[in-house]
Amino acid sequence: MQPSDVKSLLESRIEGCEFRIQGEGCNFQVTAIGEVFGGMSPVKRQQLIYGALGDEIASGALHAITIKTYTPEQWGKAPENTGL
Template identity: 75%
Template structure:
């Protein structure tokens, strides 16, 4: 599986989110940015991503996934901090 495959799956299954995917084979890092995460606990955010990829995880197509989630304002703050 390639990063663009994971991105396409997530875009098809979770609307109104921006995804940045890194990795290869069955190990990926997912960064997700969207208003959908507002008011969600970190655990609920991760569960949303995992549930969207549950078939691929169950089949072994995806094995290790690292997930970072942000609202757009949190992402902007992170980007600003990285530029400082």
């Protein structure tokens, strides 16, 4: 899989989020920014992303995923936000 494949899958399964994907093969880093994360615990945020990629994880197409989630307000203050 390519980062663009992972991004397309997430965009089609979770509305109202912006995704930034890095990685290659079956190992990816997912950064997700969206209002949907407001009021969610960190565990619930992770579960939302993992749930959206469940079939690909089960099949082995995705093996290792690192997830960071932010509301737009949190993203504006995040050190990783380079303004892209």
